[in-house]
Amino acid sequence: xxxxxxxxxxxxxxxxxxxxxxxxxxxxxxxxxxxxxxxxxxxxxxxxxxxxxxxxxxxxxxxxxxxxxxxxxxxxxxxxxxxxxxxxxxxxxxxxxxxxxxxxxxxxxxxxxxxxxxxxxxxxxxxxxxxxxxxxxxxxxxxxxxxxxxxxxxxxxxxxxxxxxxxxxxxxxxxxxxxxxxxxxxxxxxxxxxxxxxxxxxxxxxxxxxxxxxxxxxxxxxxxxxxxxxxxxxxxxxxxxxxxxxxxxxxxxxxxxxxxxxxxxxxxxxxxxxxxxxxxxxxxxxxxxxxxxxxxxxxxxxxxxxxxxxxxxxxxxxxxxxxxxxxxxxxxxxxxxxxxxxxxxxxxxxxxxxxxxxxxxxxxxxxxxxxxxxxxxxxxxxxxxxxxxxxxxxxxxxxxxxxxxxxxxxxxxxxxxxxxxxxxxxxxxxxxxxxxxxxxxxxxxxxxxxxxxxxxxxxxxxxxxxxxxxxxxxxxxxxxxxxxxxxxxxxxxxxxxxxxxxxxxxxxxxxxxxxxxxxxxxxxxxxxxxxxxxxxxxxxxxxxxxxxxxxxxxxxxxxxxxxxxxxxxxxxxxxxxxxxxxxxxxxxxxxxxxxxxxxxxxxxxxxxxxxxxxxxxxxxxxxxxxxxxxxxxxxxxxxxxxxxxxxxxxxxxxxxxxxxxxxxxxxxxxxxxxxxxxxxxxxxxxxxxxxxxxxxxxxxxxxxxxxxxxxxxxxxxxxxxxxxxxxxxxxxxxxxxxxxxxxxxxxxxxxxxxxxxxxxxxxxxxxxxxxxxxxxxxxxxxxxxxxxxxxxxxxxxxxxxxxxxxxxxxxxxxxxxxxxxxxxxxxxxxxxxxxxxxxxxxxxxxxxxxxxxxxxxxxxxxxxxx
Numbered sequence: 001x002x003x004x005x006x007x008x009x010x011x012x013x014x015x016x017x018x019x020x021x022x023x024x025x026x027x028x029x030x031x032x033x034x035x036x037x038x039x040x041x042x043x044x045x046x047x048x049x050x051x052x053x054x055x056x057x058x059x060x061x062x063x064x065x066x067x068x069x070x071x072x073x074x075x076x077x078x079x080x081x082x083x084x085x086x087x088x089x090x091x092x093x094x095x096x097x098x099x100x101x102x103x104x105x106x107x108x109x110x111x112x113x114x115x116x117x118x119x120x121x122x123x124x125x126x127x128x129x130x131x132x133x134x135x136x137x138x139x140x141x142x143x144x145x146x147x148x149x150x151x152x153x154x155x156x157x158x159x160x161x162x163x164x165x166x167x168x169x170x171x172x173x174x175x176x177x178x179x180x181x182x183x184x185x186x187x188x189x190x191x192x193x194x195x196x197x198x199x200x201x202x203x204x205x206x207x208x209x210x211x212x213x214x215x216x217x218x219x220x221x222x223x224x225x226x227x228x229x230x231x232x233x234x235x236x237x238x239x240x241x242x243x244x245x246x247x248x249x250x251x252x253x254x255x256x257x258x259x260x261x262x263x264x265x266x267x268x269x270x271x272x273x274x275x276x277x278x279x280x281x282x283x284x285x286x287x288x289x290x291x292x293x294x295x296x297x298x299x300x301x302x303x304x305x306x307x308x309x310x311x312x313x314x315x316x317x318x319x320x321x322x323x324x325x326x327x328x329x330x331x332x333x334x335x336x337x338x339x340x341x342x343x344x345x346x347x348x349x350x351x352x353x354x355x356x357x358x359x360x361x362x363x364x365x366x367x368x369x370x371x372x373x374x375x376x377x378x379x380x381x382x383x384x385x386x387x388x389x390x391x392x393x394x395x396x397x398x399x400x401x402x403x404x405x406x407x408x409x410x411x412x413x414x415x416x417x418x419x420x421x422x423x424x425x426x427x428x429x430x431x432x433x434x435x436x437x438x439x440x441x442x443x444x445x446x447x448x449x450x451x452x453x454x455x456x457x458x459x460x461x462x463x464x465x466x467x468x469x470x471x472x473x474x475x476x477x478x479x480x481x482x483x484x485x486x487x488x489x490x491x492x493x494x495x496x497x498x499x500x501x502x503x504x505x506x507x508x509x510x511x512x513x514x515x516x517x518x519x520x521x522x523x524x525x526x527x528x529x530x531x532x533x534x535x536x537x538x539x540x541x542x543x544x545x546x547x548x549x550x551x552x553x554x555x556x557x558x559x560x561x562x563x564x565x566x567x568x569x570x571x572x573x574x575x576x577x578x579x580x581x582x583x584x585x586x587x588x589x590x591x592x593x594x595x596x597x598x599x600x601x602x603x604x605x606x607x608x609x610x611x612x613x614x615x616x617x618x619x620x621x622x623x624x625x626x627x628x629x630x631x632x633x634x635x636x637x638x639x640x641x642x643x644x645x646x647x648x649x650x651x652x653x654x655x656x657x658x659x660x661x662x663x664x665x666x667x668x669x670x671x672x673x674x675x676x677x678x679x680x681x682x683x684x685x686x687x688x689x690x691x692x693x694x695x696x697x698x699x700x701x702x703x704x705x706x707x708x709x710x711x712x713x714x715x716x717x718x719x720x721x722x723x724x725x726x727x728x729x730x731x732x733x734x735x736x737x738x739x740x741x742x743x744x745x746x747x748x749x750x751x752x753x754x755x756x757x758x759x760x761x762x763x764x765x766x767x768x769x770x771x772x773x774x775x776x777x778x779x780x781x782x783x784x785x786x787x788x789x790x791x792x793x794x795x796x797x798x799x800x801x802x803x804x805x806x807x808x809x810x811x812x813x814x815x816x817x818x819x820x821x822x823x824x825x826x827x828x829x830x831x832x833x834x835x836x837x838x839x840x841x842x843x844x845x846x847x848x849x850x851x852x853x854x855x856x857x858x859x860x861x862x863x864x865x866x
Contacts, residue, residue, distance in 0.1 A: 046173045046764065046823035051096035053855040060164070061088055061157045062861035068093055070855040073840060074818035074826035077330035077849045082340050083147075084154045086331055087353045089859055091158025091190070094327060098350035098820040099162070100172035101323050102194075103187050104752055105351055108284050109197035110134040111403070116178065116185070117752055118406040123282035123427075129401045130415050130422045131460065133200035138193050139462035148467050152192035155353035159190035173822055177753045177761055183406055196466055198351050199490065203459035205287035205319075206491040209521065209574050210375045210455075211280065215676050217523055230699070232522075232574065233686040235561050239578030240585060242494060242506060242557045243545050245564040280424070284751065287318045287325065291681025293794055294559040294576055295368035296607065296779060298584055299496045299504045301553040304592055306599040307805035310498035313603045314357060314366030317781040318797040322748045322767060322828070323350070324816020325797045330849065331355060331473070341474040345844050347798055347812075350820070354469040357800070359810070359844075362476040363499040364802040368557045370492040372512045373520075373572045374458040376534070378420040378527035379451040387418050387452070388528040394419065418454045420527055425453040454527060456534060458511045463489035468509070478503055478548055485509040486541045494557040500804050505548040506555045508562055511538045512571060520573045539569045553592075556584050558779075577686045579613035579777050587779075600811055603801045608837040609779040612653070614660060614685050615644030621692055622659065625717040634735045635659070635724050648741030648773040655738060657775065658727045661786040662719040663688065670703045680786030681776045741771025743790040744782065746835065748816070748828065767828045770835045780837075799839060808848040811839040 053070055066089040067079040076093050080086040094102065107113045111128035113121035141149065168175035168186060178185065212232065219228050287293065295316040302308040318325050326347040331354070333340035346358015357367050386393040396416045403411040416423045464487055471484030481497055485507045488495070492510025497503070514535045515521060525532035545562050547555070560578035562571055587606050591598060619639050627633035635655040642652035664678040667688070678684045691697050695712040702710050731738050749755060750765035772792060776783030783794040798814040813834045819826040833839060843849045 046821070049170050049172050050821055050824060053096075053857050056858045056860055058862045059088070059092055059158070059161050059859045060862045061154075061161055062859060064861065066859040068857040068859065069849055069853040070818075070857075071843070071849075071852040072854040073829055074824070074855075075328045075330075076818070077332065077345070077843075077853075079332045079334055079846075080340075081334055083151060083333070083342060086333065086340070086342060087151045087154040088158035088161070090329065090331060090353055091155035091160075092162045092859065093158075093329075094350055095159045095162035095190075097818060098323060098327060099159070099187075100174045101820045102159070102190070102351040105198060105201065106190075106194040109137075109194075109201050111401075113284070114403055114405045114408075116183070116406060119408050122403060122405060122408075122411060124284060125403045126411075126413065126427045127280065127283050127424075129403065129413075130424065130427050131200075131204075131455070131457075132415070132422065133204075134193060134197045136460055136462055137196035137200060140196055140199075140464060140466070141192055143462055143464040145464070145467050148464070148470055149192065151353055151470055152195055152466065155195065156190045156192055163187060163189065172820070174750070174753050174765070177756075177765075185406075195352050198349060199465050200459055202287060203457075203491040204283065205285050205293065206369050206371070207375050207457065207459070209373050209572070210377065212574065213377055213521070213523060218673065218676070220523070227698075230690070231687055232683065233577070233690055235575055235577060236686070237561070237565060239560060239582045240556075241561040241563050241578075242555065242581075243547050243550070243563050244552075245566065285319055291679050291683060291776060291783065293317060293319070293369070293783075294371075294580070294781065295366075296558045296580055296584060296781070297366035297368045297494065297496045298554060298556040298558075298588070298603075298606075299366070299498050300588070300598060300603075301504045301549065302502050302805075303553050304588075304598060305805075306597045307803065309500065309502060309803070309805035310364075310504050311598065311600065311603055311804070312359075312364045312366055312496060312498045312504075312802045313607060313800070314368070314496070315607055315796040315799040316357075316367065317783065317794050320746060320748055320792055320795050320797075320815065322750045322754065322765065322816060323820035324814050324830075325349070326814050326816075328798075328812065328814060328818060329355065330844065332846070336361070344473040345842070346800070347814070352469070354473050356469060357798075359802045359804075359807060360473060360475070361500075361807070361844075363481055363497065364804060365472060365481065365498075366496045366557075366800075367493040368496075369559055370494050370508055370510060370562060371559055371572050371575055372492045372510060373570070373574070374490070374492065374510075374512060376420075376456045376515075376521050377424075377524040378418070378454045378456060378532075379524050380418050380420070380423065380454050380527040382452050389419065390528070390530050396423075416452075418452075418527060420454040420456045420533075421460060423452045423454050425451075451527075453524070456513075458513060458538070459490040461511070463487075463511060465489045477501070478505055481505075482507055482546070494559075494562065496555055496557050498802070498804050502804075503549055504553075504555060506546065506550075506557060508545040508571070509541070510544070512544075512569070513538055514569065520570060522573060539571075543569065545571075554588060556581050556588070558584060577682045579682055579685060580779050580781065583609060583611060583613065583779055600801045600803050600809060604799070604811065604837070604839060606779060607796070607799055607801075610646040610653075610774045611644045611778055612646055612656065612775055613644075613777050614688070615642065615656060617685075617689050617692065618660070618663075619644075619656070621712070621716055622720060625713060625720055627717075627720060632721050632724050635727070636720060638735055638738075646740055646744075646773050646775050646778060648739065648744070648771045650740045650773070651735055651738035653740035653773070654731070654743055655723060655727055655735070657740065657743070657790065658723040659719050661790075662723045662726070663715065664786050666702070666715045666719050666722070667691070667699055671699065674787075677787035679776075679783075681783060684786075685777055739771070740773060744772055744775075744784060744792065745769035745790070746772045746782065746792040746795065746831075748831070750822075765822050767831070770831065772835055796834065799834065800842070801839075807844040808842075810842040810844070812842040813839040 062085050064081050066085050069077045078089045107116050111125040114125050297314040299312040305311050330345035331342050333342050336343045344355045344360040346355040348356050381388040385396050399415050468484050468487035475481045475484050488509035489511040495507045497505040514537045558581035559576035560581040561575040638652040646653040700712050700715050747768035753761050754765040772782050774780035774782040782792045784790050800812040803809040814830050815834050817826040817829045843852045
């Protein structure tokens with residue numbers, strides 16, 4: 001009997017097929033069915049953790065109802081009657097959206113990542129345990145104000161209320177993926193220490209010049225101090241500091257070099273120093289790393305704006321990943337008074353209560369990295385379980401640690417410390433000889449089996465930085481803002497400020513050490529010599545740079561030098577060279593010179609500026625080179641009328657950046673170890689700008705070519721030809737088809753499962769690529785590493801412009817989305833906006849939030865558990 005849904009003739013025909021054809025058809029049908037089943041199962045796995053965002057949920061610990069209003073991008077605005085409920089709800093909502101990210105971060109900061117991902121994280125855990133991030137965070141908890149401890153506990157209660165009773169498959173799809181790999185895991189309860197430890201990760205990524213300290217010492221093995229100094233140029237004060245003054249820069253001081261530097265060397269010394277750097281790089285960079293790690297911020301007073309009230313802009317440049325670095329949130333007391341003082345909106349980190357950057361009803365603030373030198377390496381002379389300090393042998397401090405490894409054997413090790421800090425040279429067996437060949441002066445003690453290496457770092461001294469976050473959130477004026485900043489110890493940040501009374505300002509906070517004897521921290525110190533120590537004091541807060549209502553009517557803080565050279569304390573010897581800050585100042589002053597007044601859209605246009613600061617410097621030299629064929633001259637002609645802008649579709653920008661990368665390769669790869677090859681960032685713009693005026697500098701010569709001494713023009717001509725060949729291979733033989741965005745791509749990867757060797761996981765959890773413009777030294781700072789390729793490594797992690805005249809007219813956007821769930825429509829729904837230079841309306845008032853609301857969730861206390 002035939003099926004009523006299938007004609008008899010069809011069945012008869014099918015039965016008449018040869019056996020092999022029927023078997024093949026059955027196999028294909030089975031395969032299709034399997035694929036369909038797999039896709040349905042995968043979709044179910046991805047969607048199962050998606051949170052409830054509408055209706056009502058019962059949440060233990062609340063004292064009254066809390067409303068969570070989300071807009072059509074999933075951004076939550078939380079309304080409560082008292083702070084405990086407000087921060088408990090924030091913890092609940094962040095856990096809904098981002099718990100896996102929070103869990104990974106706390107494993108990183110506790111040195112327990114190997115418990116999640118196995119053997120590949122052991123080296124990271126060794127470094128973090130040696131540094132003791134979580135131990136310091138636990139000590140900081142006791143230093144915090146009672147109110148801060150209360151807020152942190154309420155936040156933790158909210159996270160745990162969401163966790164309670166949920167299997168891992170309902171927490172995040174990443175846990176399911178890890179379970180398929182054999183992980184048997186149930187997350188622990190969240191604690192306030194988990195939140196505080198995140199501040200150590202921030203401080204680590206923003207710690208200053210530690211890697212440069214290693215690199216300089218490494219080069220000093222066989223280079224003169226003057227040659228080393230050429231690769232770390234001093235700041236040019238023609239590019240205005242954040243707080244410009246009229247002081248004339250003093251004579252350039254001679255750099256402090258490692259004792260005995262410049263006297264030759266051997267491979268073992270170089271290998272040891274490279275091993276130190278490699279060890280430090282094992283720690284995941286949760287914010288990002290490299291020369292592109294920075295930020296732009298500026299604030300204009302009302303005399304320069306359309307509304308007559310200040311405008312404030314900020315866009316931190318951090319590492320690219322999924323989920324994005326920031327979470328957007330509004331935290332609102334329904335009645336703002338002394339008992340419930342919060343009415344604030346902005347950006348925070350998953351796992352951190354409060355708002356880190358943003359505005360409240362009275363003030364707005366932005367952050368950029370001050371980049372102070374807050375870490376030094378110390379060579380230590382060990383003898384048994386003691387170390388030398390002056391004429392004493394002091395006992396090492398020791399503690400035992402155990403690292404548990406998913407699917408592996410636990411690792412037991414001992415952390416040893418001197419008065420200067422933990423011994424990084426103990427981190428792994430291959431690094432135990434780090435100090436074996438370090439250059440020291442004749443007065444140094446006998447090295448024996450080699451010196452150990454300790455790290456002094458301000459972040460390892462407990463301080464109540466978390467107090468600053470909540471104090472900023474409720475500050476109502478400049479005085480309260482500065483009082484909040486005084487607690488902002490680590491990491492040190494430039495704080496720009498504006499308020500609704502029309503004031504603007506700048507404040508530098510942070511615990512910045514005062515060194516003895518004029519040391520500048522550029523090279524490792526002699527741990528046995530008390531004269532090389534830190535003084536034990538930090539720059540007093542009332543001596544840190546600060547200014548209210550500067551005469552210019554604006555402040556630009558984009559990682560450049562903070563002050564002129566007359567400032568009596570050392571903040572850093574190596575600020576960003578100021579190319580972005582100078583460009584921002586020029587764009588603003590060009591408009592202001594015509595008595596124009598700026599609005600929010602004008603500031604957003606400045607944030608999108610893509611001009612390369614090397615273009616006007618390098619292009620004239622490139623145009624002097626004679627190309628002897630039409631093919632080689634094709635690219636050069638593109639540069640004739642190029643204005644230096646690096647739009648994604650620009651053929652000239654594509655060719656110029658390939659040339660720039662090639663110039664760096666031709667000039668430096670023969671002279672530097674691979675770990676120090678130029679990344680093309682702002683330091684290398686300064687280096688090459690100086691070298692272009694020295695056509696016969698030894699740096700131009702290729703040490704690999706015997707009998708030939710290359711000069712500047714030989715290198716530039718060769719780079720033009722090589723760049724033409726490279727871009728032809730990568731894109732097209734026709735210059736009109738070249739595109740910077742085709743080379744310069746933004747890929748967003750999940751930091752754990754998205755880096756799996758299993759392609760389907762990468763497909764499920766990663767997104768991209770996007771073709772983007774800009775570059776690491778432009779205001780639109782999409783950095784790339786010239787030693788690796790053209791892919792984006794750091795980028796604007798968010799953008800905001802705050803209008804103090806009407807906070808509801810402000811704009812914001814983030815590189816990612818509100819959700820950390822791969823199946824959510826809010827996983828990457830803001831990326832296109834940011835890449836295209838667009839942004840979202842930023843509602844703040846209750847009326848504006850209500851008008852933007854798509855989902856409304858009421859969190860209700862459970863009976864008797866208020």
